[in-house]
């Protein structure tokens with residue numbers, strides 16, 4: 055190229071990064087990526103290969119981990135865990151050492167990542183590696199602070215961690231840093247396509263003085279992952295596809311293993327007419343062409359307001375024409391290679407199958423590259439608007455009004471992230487809370503940081519990674535819970551009703567007493583055989599009606615904490631006025647003498663959550679941008695609860711009060727053996743201004759109600775404190791819509807108020823950069 059030509063085109067010259075050091079690093083280790091168990095390498099076998107997707111060259115042989123090797127790694131982690139959990143300060147020093155060594159080897163890590171994954175070196179060097187390092191620094195701090203700030207929490211034990219290929223090192227950091235900080239040890243399985251930076255990381259662990267067994271890495275494929283899921287671990291932390299996430303939910307159901315799932319997404323990128331259009335176009339480059347669109351939170355659905363749509367598309371196409379696609383090791387490249395020909399195939403098939411709208415593509419080189427693509431004129435229901443493509447393909451549609459934008463944005467089974475572009479801060483901040491997403495970026499995209507939780511709602515999974523909220527996923531309340539004995543109803547009868555009038559308690563649905571759909575009821579006896587009354591037997595149709603009532607009461611979630619507090623105080627006042635009657639009822643049913651104390655406790659509980667209703671605040675996270683990340687606490691939605699059997703009133707109130715204080719609507723399955731305190735409680739609700747549908751109360755068999763509650767797609771969470779052990783059934787059935795579950799595994803849980811409040815809320819991080 056002549057100098058004149060360079061001036062004419064103003065094109066970039068090649069600026070290649072050398073791969074020599076990284077290839078030598080691999081060659082020095084025999085060209086094999088394999089296990090790092092108990093601080094030692096091996097076995098190392100050439101079972102399959104990892105390729106450079108940009109060139110097709112083999113980079114290394116990879117060992118496929120067997121179930122036995124997983125067991126060995128888990129045993130090493132188990133042995134190392136108690137000592138590792140002892141000193142937060144020691145852990146902080148080790149995590150700090152890891153961060154420092156990652157900085158020292160940053161270039162090697164970046165080049166290795168680009169070679170293995172195909173992402174542009176500009177991204178691995180400036181985004182993946184620095185963010186991974188930041189995660190270790192940040193969590194060194196959490197290790198130091200654990201004892202003082204989380205005094206009642208302890209490590210879970212051994213965590214099995216499974217990560218995908220799109221951000222191999224960053225996902226490793228997101229998983230390992232918090233686990234180690236909280237005193238857990240880990241067995242991590244990298245993705246089949248991209249195990250190489252995990253090898254460099256293992257080497258760094260040795261250099262940083264990580265005690266043997268604290269970090270174990272087992273390479274392999276999906277079968278190795280499944281073996282890890284089945285192993286004797288205390289938690290599985292998974293990032294990957296919704297399909298595999300669902301399988302893992304089913305596989306771990308009832309095992310007592312903690313689970314966090316960070317799954318797919320189809321995140322909307324909403325551009326209002328008053329947006330800074332050039333910035334919004336530039337934002338899209340990061341939203342959908344960053345990492346070739348292989349990003350779970352990619353802004354893959356463009357929703358643009360009708361009045362500017364044509365102008366916006368024209369500018370976007372011009373910007374697409376300027377994208378540089380090619381050798382990922384070239385520092386001037388914007389879009390690199392797709393991770394593997396298999397993934398390329400999948401993207402190609404999905405786009406070719408589409409017959410709707412207009413497709414605009416720029417040119418891509420031959421090989422494992424896919425051209426940046428824009429498809430306009432799609433209907434919200436079209437496959438490409440609904441399904442995750444996981445490639446550099448942007449599906450676009452238009453909207454007219456803000457409310458239509460919200461409707462289209464939320465028309466998805468996912469709920470990971472969203473971007474809102476508008477120069478009107480009132481509009482942007484009005485829209486952000488209405489979006490079903492765990493993360494919302496205002497006038498920005500793909501901002502992530504160790505200080506702010508990352509994770510989704512709906513089928514994008516549950517749990518958060520990063521920030522204070524992420525620590526909950528790697529800790530549990532200290533101490534051991536006692537086993538719970540199943541409480542059976544009294545069945546002997548002496549033939550004498552306590553009261554000659556027929557007392558058949560109905561269900562309470564949508565603010566009204568309702569006869570059970572099945573028309574059946576069951577007698578409730580005192581321990582001495584007196585007939586106390588009859589309780590209705592609810593069935594699946596009653597649950598459906600209760601869900602409808604919950605949905606009709608959605609307005610409750612938008613009320614102020616102040617209002618909810620007032621109503622809870624009022625419930626407490628009205629219960630207090632009838633304390634004696636409730637105490638007698640409880641004593642009659644249980645045969646005990648603790649009724650008065652239980653009622654008093656229930657009143658205190660109502661006061662406690664009335665107090666919290668307007669005080670369980672969010673946070674402002676200190677993220678390294680010119681701006682803020684607001685961690686807002688939002689209600690989960692509709693919660694189904696199987697109440698504690700032992701405490702007929704206390705068990706109902708202790709779950710109902712925090713849930714409704716935080717703005718949820720609830721379906722409470724009352725104590726199965728002692729249901730009549732819950733049914734008496736209707737009158738208290740009716741006289742306390744609780745809006746219809748906010749609290750629905752059912753009576754009947756927990757075992758029959760549990761699967762329907764857990765399967766219902768419009769129920770967002772199920773909690774079980776029942777003395778019937780229904781944990782496995784609930785977790786298994788919850789896989790359908792990946793609802794949140796909080797179950798007791800047959801143990802007597804003693805959650806703190808904060809545990810209840812955390813279960814009653816989702817954290818949404820709203821990022822608001824500022825400045826002109």
Ligand code: NDP
Pocket residue numbers: 216217218219220243244245246247274275276277278279280281283293294295296298299301302316317318319349350397400442443444
């Ligand atoms: P997967 O969900 O299959 O893989 C994620 C991780 O899970 C990998 O380490 C994988 O191993 C492992 N794995 C696979 N099957 C099992 C199993 N049965 N039990 C336990 N672990 C298992 O995603 P893919 O990599 O196959 O990608 C498929 C699609 O998933 C993509 O096209 C994309 O749509 C989506 N995806 C979403 C991601 C996200 O962050 N939301 C990330 C990656 C993919 P291995 O890689 O060795 O097979």
